[in-house]
Amino acid sequence: MLKGQTALITGANGGIGKSILDLFLKNNANVICLIRKSDNKFKNYVKKFSKRIQIIEADLTNESQLKEKIEKIFSTKNKLDLLINNAGKASGSTIEMTSQKNLKEIFDVNFFSQIRLTQLLLKYLKKSKRASIINIGSVVTKTADKGTLSYGCSKTALMHATKIMANEFSNYNIRVNGICPSATNTKMLKKMDPRSRNELISKSFMKRACEPIEVANLILFLSSKNSQYINGQIIYLDGGMEC
Numbered sequence: 001m002l003k004g005q006t007a008l009i010t011g012a013n014g015g016i017g018k019s020i021l022d023l024f025l026k027n028n029a030n031v032i033c034l035i036r037k038s039d040n041k042f043k044n045y046v047k048k049f050s051k052r053i054q055i056i057e058a059d060l061t062n063e064s065q066l067k068e069k070i071e072k073i074f075s076t077k078n079k080l081d082l083l084i085n086n087a088g089k090a091s092g093s094t095i096e097m098t099s100q101k102n103l104k105e106i107f108d109v110n111f112f113s114q115i116r117l118t119q120l121l122l123k124y125l126k127k128s129k130r131a132s133i134i135n136i137g138s139v140v141t142k143t144a145d146k147g148t149l150s151y152g153c154s155k156t157a158l159m160h161a162t163k164i165m166a167n168e169f170s171n172y173n174i175r176v177n178g179i180c181p182s183a184t185n186t187k188m189l190k191k192m193d194p195r196s197r198n199e200l201i202s203k204s205f206m207k208r209a210c211e212p213i214e215v216a217n218l219i220l221f222l223s224s225k226n227s228q229y230i231n232g233q234i235i236y237l238d239g240g241m242e243c
Helices: 015-026 040-047 063-076 100-125 149-172 194-203 212-223
Strands: 006-010 030-035 053-057 082-085 131-136 174-181 234-237
Touching: 006 015, 015 030, 015 212, 053 063, 063 100, 082 100, 082 212, 100 131, 100 149, 131 149, 131 212, 149 174, 149 234, 174 212, 212 234
Parallel strands: 006 030, 006 082, 030 053, 082 131, 131 174, 174 234
Antiparallel strands: none
């Protein structure tokens, strides 16, 4: 479905990111993995697809480093077809216990850096005939659960930006959509307070967590020719949920 397409995935070595990477490779995409730090396991995985994977190790919040590495890798490329803004950082605390430092840190990772990266890559996306950007949000953007101020607000801001991007970038034939998964079966979910985790899962009509491959399958669809008229949408991947 993605033959000849070049994709950039942030957080490509994490739970959801790795599933996206696997699926994109199966569908013949060339992938740039933008990750904070690689480990031996991921490096060995990359060796199997050495001709189709490139790695950028960079801190998304470090603007000068990010710009330098983006420009270096695109010095030999003329376009980008797919941008998956998947990287993010979780945080949980009540409003009265949330510091300004925490708010700024989470917004820096989950919102400001996503916008900055998109700005840096826009000129390459413009050169594609059918580019697509997919921003990963969270179901907490609609549930207003206790203790989700920093994380929920940062993801809500990203989803609002998604709609503005879809409006503005349509002039360049670039589609932009957002996906908001519910509790997803990753390491991040396992670190969550068990009571809060079970409460969130129980809200789904299907009474189970989302699987990373289910997120990846939706991203593949939104990245393909099969979704050419889907634009500016925020899709809740929550198994059915009432707020």
